[in-house]
Amino acid sequence: MLKPNARYAQLKDAYLFNTIYRKTEEYREKNPGKKILRMGVGDVSLPLCKAVIAALHEAVDDQACAATFHGYMPEVGAPSLRKAIAGYYGKMGASVAPDEIFVSSGACDDLGDILELFDGENTVMVIEPAYPEYVDTNILAGREVIHLNAGEENSFLPAPNEAAKADILYICSPNNPTGAAFNRVQLQAWVDFARENGAVILFDAAYEVFIEEEEIPHSIYELQGADQCAIEICSLSKTAGFTGTRLGYTVVPRNLVRGGMHLRDMWSRNRETRTNGVSYILQKGAEAVFTPEGQRQIRENLSVYKENASYFMEALDAAGIWYCGGRNSPYIWMKCPDGMSGWEFFDELLEKIQVVGIPGDGFGDCGRGYFRFSTFGSPQETKEAANRLCALLKKR
Amino acid sequence: MLKPNARYAQLKDAYLFNTIYRKTEEYREKNPGKKILRMGVGDVSLPLCKAVIAALHEAVDDQACAATFHGYMPEVGAPSLRKAIAGYYGKMGASVAPDEIFVSSGACDDLGDILELFDGENTVMVIEPAYPEYVDTNILAGREVIHLNAGEENSFLPAPNEAAKADILYICSPNNPTGAAFNRVQLQAWVDFARENGAVILFDAAYEVFIEEEEIPHSIYELQGADQCAIEICSLSKTAGFTGTRLGYTVVPRNLVRGGMHLRDMWSRNRETRTNGVSYILQKGAEAVFTPEGQRQIRENLSVYKENASYFMEALDAAGIWYCGGRNSPYIWMKCPDGMSGWEFFDELLEKIQVVGIPGDGFGDCGRGYFRFSTFGSPQETKEAANRLCALLKKR
Numbered sequence: 001m002l003k004p005n006a007r008y009a010q011l012k013d014a015y016l017f018n019t020i021y022r023k024t025e026e027y028r029e030k031n032p033g034k035k036i037l038r039m040g041v042g043d044v045s046l047p048l049c050k051a052v053i054a055a056l057h058e059a060v061d062d063q064a065c066a067a068t069f070h071g072y073m074p075e076v077g078a079p080s081l082r083k084a085i086a087g088y089y090g091k092m093g094a095s096v097a098p099d100e101i102f103v104s105s106g107a108c109d110d111l112g113d114i115l116e117l118f119d120g121e122n123t124v125m126v127i128e129p130a131y132p133e134y135v136d137t138n139i140l141a142g143r144e145v146i147h148l149n150a151g152e153e154n155s156f157l158p159a160p161n162e163a164a165k166a167d168i169l170y171i172c173s174p175n176n177p178t179g180a181a182f183n184r185v186q187l188q189a190w191v192d193f194a195r196e197n198g199a200v201i202l203f204d205a206a207y208e209v210f211i212e213e214e215e216i217p218h219s220i221y222e223l224q225g226a227d228q229c230a231i232e233i234c235s236l237s238k239t240a241g242f243t244g245t246r247l248g249y250t251v252v253p254r255n256l257v258r259g260g261m262h263l264r265d266m267w268s269r270n271r272e273t274r275t276n277g278v279s280y281i282l283q284k285g286a287e288a289v290f291t292p293e294g295q296r297q298i299r300e301n302l303s304v305y306k307e308n309a310s311y312f313m314e315a316l317d318a319a320g321i322w323y324c325g326g327r328n329s330p331y332i333w334m335k336c337p338d339g340m341s342g343w344e345f346f347d348e349l350l351e352k353i354q355v356v357g358i359p360g361d362g363f364g365d366c367g368r369g370y371f372r373f374s375t376f377g378s379p380q381e382t383k384e385a386a387n388r389l390c391a392l393l394k395k396r
Numbered sequence: 397m398l399k400p401n402a403r404y405a406q407l408k409d410a411y412l413f414n415t416i417y418r419k420t421e422e423y424r425e426k427n428p429g430k431k432i433l434r435m436g437v438g439d440v441s442l443p444l445c446k447a448v449i450a451a452l453h454e455a456v457d458d459q460a461c462a463a464t465f466h467g468y469m470p471e472v473g474a475p476s477l478r479k480a481i482a483g484y485y486g487k488m489g490a491s492v493a494p495d496e497i498f499v500s501s502g503a504c505d506d507l508g509d510i511l512e513l514f515d516g517e518n519t520v521m522v523i524e525p526a527y528p529e530y531v532d533t534n535i536l537a538g539r540e541v542i543h544l545n546a547g548e549e550n551s552f553l554p555a556p557n558e559a560a561k562a563d564i565l566y567i568c569s570p571n572n573p574t575g576a577a578f579n580r581v582q583l584q585a586w587v588d589f590a591r592e593n594g595a596v597i598l599f600d601a602a603y604e605v606f607i608e609e610e611e612i613p614h615s616i617y618e619l620q621g622a623d624q625c626a627i628e629i630c631s632l633s634k635t636a637g638f639t640g641t642r643l644g645y646t647v648v649p650r651n652l653v654r655g656g657m658h659l660r661d662m663w664s665r666n667r668e669t670r671t672n673g674v675s676y677i678l679q680k681g682a683e684a685v686f687t688p689e690g691q692r693q694i695r696e697n698l699s700v701y702k703e704n705a706s707y708f709m710e711a712l713d714a715a716g717i718w719y720c721g722g723r724n725s726p727y728i729w730m731k732c733p734d735g736m737s738g739w740e741f742f743d744e745l746l747e748k749i750q751v752v753g754i755p756g757d758g759f760g761d762c763g764r765g766y767f768r769f770s771t772f773g774s775p776q777e778t779k780e781a782a783n784r785l786c787a788l789l790k791k792r
Contacts, residue, residue: 002563004515057453133669198398200398282675
């Protein structure tokens with residue numbers, strides 16, 4: 001008799017973002033006249049840039065003709081795209097070779113798949129508040145999860161300590177949901193800690209492109225020794241508006257060895273077995289992102305999102321509310337007023353000003369009392385949402 | 397200290413198809429003047445049909461404009477595509493609802509991911525010879541694999557028996573690599589066996605579109621009770637030439653319950669956690685496959701591959717060699733002459749006639765002494781390969 005994976009019962013009933021969606025839809029149906037401003041899920045609103053669109057059309061045409069048609073792609077990624085991504089790392093001052101880069105259908109997919117490299121007995125450390133997938137995937141795999149609390153006392157950027165000792169260390173910087181970003185000294189401390197303990201860091205770099213300040217590293221491989229202890233997972237979702245187009249990449253360095261096994265070779269073997277590669281069309285579109293023209297064009301879009309962040313930051317500054325993020329990140333993480341919980345504040349915003357955000361509680365217990373806004377909406381709607389928020393907070 | 401997943405050491409050094417590729421490239425480099433005909437890997441050669449190309453271009457244009465831009469897609473698949481696939485099942489005489497259909501990046505990805513539904517202690521039955529991923533993914537997950545041998549004595553279509561008792565039963569029909577296909581009576585016996593034992597069948601239907609004979613079911617859901625014991629995994633790779641474009645779908649029926657848990661709901665929850673959905677562009681392209689015009693166009697391509705099969709079948713008939721497949725399948729599974737092993741025959745074909753196929757040994761021990769040809773090459777090359785093969789076999 002087949003036994004299902006009983007660990008599903010340990011997961012929350014619904015994934016956070018689906019709960020938000022359902023609650024918002026319920027409100028919308030009851031209040032058809034109200035204009036809801038969705039500042040919750042980190043989904044981009046600006047279209048793909050021209051260079052990407054042109055490359056996608058060209059790739060579709062390639063698939064229309066036997067002479068240029070592409071069947072199965074290499075499971076690890078197209079050589080030209082791997083090379084383009086390696087060049088991008090070079091410009092950051094990080095040395096990553098094309099054969100250490102693995103093209104994926106998105107960071108979300110790889111964050112789960114990558115766990116197949118590790119023994120089920122390994123322990124996992126998650127800095128909370130955290131992106132829910134870090135915890136849920138490890139619950140399903142039966143691993144023990146250690147929660148390291150972040151908070152205002154450490155600006156949501158905790159340093160490693162005895163309690164953080166685990167085999168797999170999740171670090172997301174700039175952080176989702178808090179927008180806080182480790183500087184070079186802080187991140188080097190985590191790299192050193194991982195090496196001392198033989199741990200492996202899973203570094204989620206999905207928001208690196210929003211970094212403005214010199215002292216914040218874009219890639220963990222800018223730091224000494226990271227190639228011996230870190231896997232980096234990145235995505236074009238936020239960089240180039242690929243949330244609905246899909247493409248990501250994962251770096252597993254050649255020097256990353258544990259128990260005598262080379263994790264890069266294991267990952268290569270895993271990809272060969274577990275995938276048939278990423279769509280030729282999407283890989284051609286992604287390649288355009290890394291051209292000089294593509295880089296110029298995506299940065300135009302990013303500047304719009306940065307301006308969106310400034311609307312929220314001005315509103316919160318005016319209301320005297322504590323927050324972090326916004327500067328090197330597309331997320332604003334604010335303290336709820338008057339000791340409210342995140343879900344209470346969610347309900348109040350939806351009812352009173354029809355603005356949707358994400359309750360900090362959804363990212364772990366120590367997110368309680370905080371609230372996340374995304375800056376990926378349209379400028380008009382984001383400005384309006386920030387104005388409504390400012391007026392509400394001042395009235396209290 | 398992190399422990400890597402030590403089970404990688406139990407896998408063969410390289411994935412079968414990569415070994416074939418490497419051996420062929422070595423020969424090519426040493427023999428630059430020889431024209432190699434690759435009839436090995438099941439990769440299509442005909443371009444995408446016009447209806448799909450038009451839909452892909454249209455979807456790319458949608459991504460170029462804020463008003464039509466699509467961000468995150470539903471993790472389970474676009475509603476319109478799920479509905480189109482449900483309609484396709486309806487025409488086969490199988491009742492599958494849209495919310496039992498989950499759109500994926502390809503069957504290969506889902507064949508691994510789906511195992512997250514099951515406890516690690518479950519046993520697995522694989523009918524050998526088999527697609528290597530069935531075995532490798534379960535080795536990595538630490539499950540015990542029971543091998544049920546197929547052979548000429550049962551036309552490579554074994555019936556269930558005591559030795560086949562396991563919790564998870566892999567069935568691929570029409571089969572890769574043998575091309576053999578279960579008829580209704582034979583497949584019903586497997587469904588009944590699964591239900592009696594509380595097992596779950598993972599039914600790989602990747603080649604259903606090649607079925608010509610009335611008595612061969614296209615979907616396992618054409619059979620009584622299959623909705624209570626089977627998950628079906630399918631793909632557009634072979635159906636519509638999507639090997640390099642990527643899209644598949646998996647059916648988890650509402651009535652599939654084990655240990656009180658609804659596998660459909662678990663899979664929904666899994667997808668929400670583990671993916672951010674499949675590319676909007678690819679889903680629009682896939683939807684065009686299920687239109688009347690798309691169906692007509694893909695069938696034109698399929699008739700070319702069917703003619704390719706006939707070239708091999710005629711060659712083997714003329715040489716008096718035993719084989720199966722070809723009729724309801726894009727694969728031909730032949731017995732190697734004179735008791736040769738598959739790898740010996742591989743070397744002989746490469747050296748003497750520069751035709752590449754896949755040694756049966758690569759699909760498990762009981763594939764030793766057999767050899768697989770794919771019919772997905774260009775008609776010209778396939779005809780030439782079949783002629784060379786016929787001449788070689790007659791000379792022996």
